[in-house]
Amino acid sequence: MKFYNLYFNDLFFKLIYFITSFSLLFFIVFNNINDFFLFEVLPFVKLFHYKRFIVTHITDLFNVVWVLSFFYSFLFIFPLLSHWFFLFFKSGWYCYQRLLYKILTSCFFFHFLTGFFFFHLSVFPIVLNFFLHWELINPYYLLRVESEISFSYYVFWTLTFKSNFSFLLSYLIVSITTVFFFKETSWVYSYLKKYIKLLGFIIIGFLYLLIPPDFMVQIFLALLVYCFVELFYYVVCSLLYKKKIEFR
Numbered sequence: 001m002k003f004y005n006l007y008f009n010d011l012f013f014k015l016i017y018f019i020t021s022f023s024l025l026f027f028i029v030f031n032n033i034n035d036f037f038l039f040e041v042l043p044f045v046k047l048f049h050y051k052r053f054i055v056t057h058i059t060d061l062f063n064v065v066w067v068l069s070f071f072y073s074f075l076f077i078f079p080l081l082s083h084w085f086f087l088f089f090k091s092g093w094y095c096y097q098r099l100l101y102k103i104l105t106s107c108f109f110f111h112f113l114t115g116f117f118f119f120h121l122s123v124f125p126i127v128l129n130f131f132l133h134w135e136l137i138n139p140y141y142l143l144r145v146e147s148e149i150s151f152s153y154y155v156f157w158t159l160t161f162k163s164n165f166s167f168l169l170s171y172l173i174v175s176i177t178t179v180f181f182f183k184e185t186s187w188v189y190s191y192l193k194k195y196i197k198l199l200g201f202i203i204i205g206f207l208y209l210l211i212p213p214d215f216m217v218q219i220f221l222a223l224l225v226y227c228f229v230e231l232f233y234y235v236v237c238s239l240l241y242k243k244k245i246e247f248r
Helices: 003-031 033-047 059-094 095-132 151-184 184-210 215-243
Strands: none
Touching: 003 033, 033 059, 033 095, 033 151, 059 095, 059 151, 095 151, 151 215, 184 215
């Protein structure tokens, strides 16, 4: 048997295993879709229990079910895919590359899940409250404005918003980890000393594109990013002090 046939056979069996595993996960999520519906609308229900969702098209619920099933199925099977990717390439990697890959994938997945659930349970209710507090439902007002939310738009927007926030958080942490792994601490210090203000401005500007234009939220986010950047700068200085490196 030729050597490349071994790779094709291995790829074939892994592909069959992946399709089977993904199908089982998809079936489990699909069969318990009501629980995932509840998870998605939980921040909304806690704040606006008197509200209701509407379905404007006959296929809205069908589209939501498919999107949620695919999203969470892929999220659950991601560790298996990253492990197979590692097994396929590890024979051509050095030891430090294997270690770096394990650290980065684990760090990315962990912080993606952490950011996803943190945003869903803590930040997202604030966003919802901002968008829906403009209603005029006082019976003494001549004008009465009451909003009704489309269920499909709500789910698609929340998934996009939470995924972007979590991906940004994971990307920043993984980038910082990569810089520490490859570069000397003195290089990181010199880079931060020169570009730390620009880095903070870019992070704040990008996050402002994702969050609603609420003044208090923007002030809180700017302070949070400032504290994070300064804390990172302090950690770098502490590491340099421990190594007793002199800077010019």
